[in-house]
Amino acid sequence: MVNICSCELLILTGSILCLVCVSLEYVPEDNYLIDCGSSTNSSVGDRVFVADQSYSDVLSTPHSISANTSSDSTSSTYDSALYQTAKIFNESSHYTFPIKKPGRHWIRLHFFPFAYRNYNLSMAKFSVSAQNFTLIREYRLESPPIVKEYSVNVTSGSLVLTFTPSVNSFAFINALEVFSLPDKLIPAGARTISSLQGNYKNLWKQALETVERVNMGNQTVFPQNDTLWRLWVSDNQFLIHNNLVTFVSNVTAVNFTGGGPSENIAPALVYGTATRLNSDSDPNINANVTWLFDVDPGFEYLVRFHFCDILSNPLPKLYFNVYIGSWLVYQNLDLLKLTFSLGAPYFMDVITRVSDTRLLNVSVGPSNVGTPYPNAILNGLEIMKISNSEDSLDVLDSISSRSSEGDEERSSNNYQMSTQFNRGNNFETRVSAREFSLGGGDDLDGVSMSKVFAQMVREEMR
Ligand SMILES: *[C@@H]1O[C@H](CO)[C@@H](O)[C@H](O)[C@H]1NC(C)=O
Ligand SMILES: *[C@@H]1O[C@H](CO)[C@@H](O)[C@H](O)[C@H]1NC(C)=O
Ligand SMILES: *[C@@H]1O[C@H](CO)[C@@H](O)[C@H](O)[C@H]1NC(C)=O
Ligand SMILES: *[C@@H]1O[C@H](CO)[C@@H](O)[C@H](O)[C@H]1NC(C)=O
Ligand SMILES: *[C@@H]1O[C@H](CO)[C@@H](O)[C@H](O)[C@H]1NC(C)=O
Ligand SMILES: *[C@@H]1O[C@H](CO)[C@@H](O)[C@H](O)[C@H]1NC(C)=O
Ligand SMILES: *[C@@H]1O[C@H](CO)[C@@H](O)[C@H](O)[C@H]1NC(C)=O
Ligand SMILES: *[C@@H]1O[C@H](CO)[C@@H](O)[C@H](O)[C@H]1NC(C)=O
Ligand SMILES: *[C@@H]1O[C@H](CO)[C@@H](O)[C@H](O)[C@H]1NC(C)=O
Ligand SMILES: *[C@@H]1O[C@H](CO)[C@@H](O)[C@H](O)[C@H]1NC(C)=O
Ligand SMILES: *[C@@H]1O[C@H](CO)[C@@H](O)[C@H](O)[C@H]1NC(C)=O
Numbered sequence: 001m002v003n004i005c006s007c008e009l010l011i012l013t014g015s016i017l018c019l020v021c022v023s024l025e026y027v028p029e030d031n032y033l034i035d036c037g038s039s040t041n042s043s044v045g046d047r048v049f050v051a052d053q054s055y056s057d058v059l060s061t062p063h064s065i066s067a068n069t070s071s072d073s074t075s076s077t078y079d080s081a082l083y084q085t086a087k088i089f090n091e092s093s094h095y096t097f098p099i100k101k102p103g104r105h106w107i108r109l110h111f112f113p114f115a116y117r118n119y120n121l122s123m124a125k126f127s128v129s130a131q132n133f134t135l136i137r138e139y140r141l142e143s144p145p146i147v148k149e150y151s152v153n154v155t156s157g158s159l160v161l162t163f164t165p166s167v168n169s170f171a172f173i174n175a176l177e178v179f180s181l182p183d184k185l186i187p188a189g190a191r192t193i194s195s196l197q198g199n200y201k202n203l204w205k206q207a208l209e210t211v212e213r214v215n216m217g218n219q220t221v222f223p224q225n226d227t228l229w230r231l232w233v234s235d236n237q238f239l240i241h242n243n244l245v246t247f248v249s250n251v252t253a254v255n256f257t258g259g260g261p262s263e264n265i266a267p268a269l270v271y272g273t274a275t276r277l278n279s280d281s282d283p284n285i286n287a288n289v290t291w292l293f294d295v296d297p298g299f300e301y302l303v304r305f306h307f308c309d310i311l312s313n314p315l316p317k318l319y320f321n322v323y324i325g326s327w328l329v330y331q332n333l334d335l336l337k338l339t340f341s342l343g344a345p346y347f348m349d350v351i352t353r354v355s356d357t358r359l360l361n362v363s364v365g366p367s368n369v370g371t372p373y374p375n376a377i378l379n380g381l382e383i384m385k386i387s388n389s390e391d392s393l394d395v396l397d398s399i400s401s402r403s404s405e406g407d408e409e410r411s412s413n414n415y416q417m418s419t420q421f422n423r424g425n426n427f428e429t430r431v432s433a434r435e436f437s438l439g440g441g442d443d444l445d446g447v448s449m450s451k452v453f454a455q456m457v458r459e460e461m462r
């Protein structure tokens with residue numbers, strides 16, 4: 001009797017401890033949150049962005065201007081407190097952050113252009129680099145608040161972030177986040193698919209840029225509901241043929257205690273909602289659920305799929321295929337077999353190359369192995385651009401498929417010929433890639449046009 005009791009007590013304390021550790025907030029070892037250009041600290045959710053005077057020792061600049069605006073056009077957004085001020089640089093300037101914990105750090109750059117005296121921040125054109133990686137080159141911002149997120153593996157004692165204005169222009173930044181990531185959030189490498197050589201690629205030397213972070217189930221998850229202050233946008237804007245799907249939600253079904261991914265990988269609000277194939281009315285349905293994303297060609301991407309079976313009880317178990325474009329990522333995915341329990345989160349990483357299209361499409365669909373009940377789900381998706389061999393993440397430095405598929409080994413004498421050969425072969429895509437890599441002042445038009453194009457394709461497919 002006594003033994004059983006203490007055993008039960010142990011289980012009870014065990015599960016209380018687990019509850020505690022699940023809800024425990026993440027405290028990054030290195031944590032720099034700066035409200036640039038501000039003379040006061042700003043609270044955003046449970047975090048304080050410190051006035052940049054307090055961090056004057058990390059900034060090295062020949063000349064900088066603190067700008068402010070009374071414009072409250074963004075007052076409804078979560079982090080609007082950060083967008084009332086900005087730091088303007090008219091010459092190259094560096095932030096040097098001392099780093100205590102080696103490993104991956106996130107760099108989040110907050111931009112919200114406004115007009116200050118004779119500086120119209122919408123006109124600013126500049127580059128940003130971190131360590132030796134180009135994050136942004138000759139960039140001009142679109143108007144809404146933009147948060148750009150990067151991660152770099154810091155192996156030295158500091159992280160250097162450099163803002164460089166373009167000729168006759170200036171750079172600006174509204175707020176900065178630099179903080180340590182939990183170990184194992186970003187893998188040291190991942191399996192590759194598509195035309196990539198080999199079946200594994202190391203990532204530990206690469207910088208990454210978050211291109212999309214999506215929550216399936218038609219629900220946005222805001223930074224205040226994520227242990228790492230990530231925004232997960234709703235998937236409905238990316239779905240094509242959305243009449244084929246059903247949005248499902250059961251956040252209480254998510255069970256993090258099985259030793260799989262923790263809440264730092266993705267919160268329960270992400271694993272607890274899903275988009276699934278709607279097979280209710282037609283049990284013989286054979287169709288894919290597809291999401292379409294706009295990406296820069298000429299880069300490799302780390303794609304992370306988040307799964308959690310929140311619906312099999314009492315339905316038959318899930319059994320489905322996962323694709324990127326026409327490439328099979330996983331055949332006959334059986335979540336229960338991989339996780340051993342319903343509601344247990346699961347994620348998988350693959351690396352793919354996007355060569356000659358601006359669209360990266362991700363699908364889940366019924367397995368061709370007979371299942372009593374066709375089904376397929378996805379709970380979340382992250383797409384991260386991988387820095388290329390020029391250590392750049394900027395579209396201006398994209399490397400066309402020509403040079404990445406072994407042409408580097410060719411002698412430079414053959415360069416002209418292979419270029420022409422490829423042009424003849426694949427004229428349209430080659431031209432657009434060239435326009436991108438040569439694009440001067442019109443580059444932003446190119447970017448927004450591609451967004452428009454992706455939107456048009458999505459609409460056409462509805
Ligand atoms: C802002 O916060 C920092 C760090 O918590 C603190 O050292 C500083 O005194 C604060 N500054 C103001 C103006 O409140
Ligand atoms: C900007 O800051 C200055 C000095 O603190 C203040 O006098 C001014 O009213 C502020 N302007 C706006 C538009 O908030
Ligand atoms: C930046 O501004 C300062 C102060 O107005 C000025 O002295 C300096 O020459 C400017 N630098 C450039 C590159 O325009
Ligand atoms: C700032 O520049 C943008 C883009 O060129 C323009 O639309 C806007 O009217 C300008 N604002 C001011 C106050 O000049
Ligand atoms: C950046 O590149 C320079 C020159 O190639 C090298 O000396 C330096 O160690 C690199 N810095 C980092 C942080 O990788
Ligand atoms: C960071 O780089 C070091 C080698 O310098 C490597 O051992 C480590 O695994 C890398 N970390 C990540 C998260 O890639
Ligand atoms: C998806 O979300 C959007 C925006 O919140 C909403 O308008 C729409 O009705 C939702 N669709 C479904 C099927 O729930
Ligand atoms: C998100 O976080 C806010 C603030 O902490 C909280 O009030 C809200 O209930 C959370 N939303 C969900 C869906 O958990
Ligand atoms: C949510 O999941 C839990 C655990 O699997 C289950 O007991 C509950 O009935 C589910 N709720 C709904 C609304 O499906
Ligand atoms: C959560 O998962 C663990 C490990 O698989 C299991 O022992 C436990 O019963 C599950 N909890 C619930 C509420 O399903
Ligand atoms: C998805 O991508 C593949 C390969 O790029 C293409 O063949 C297919 O037509 C695309 N599907 C949709 C719906 O765009």
Ligand SMILES: *[C@@H]1O[C@H](CO)[C@@H](O)[C@H](O)[C@H]1NC(C)=O
Pocket residue numbers: 286287288323325326327363365
């Ligand atoms: C789902 O997409 C894959 C990859 O494009 C394709 O091979 C498969 O035939 C599609 N299945 C259905 C039912 O359309």
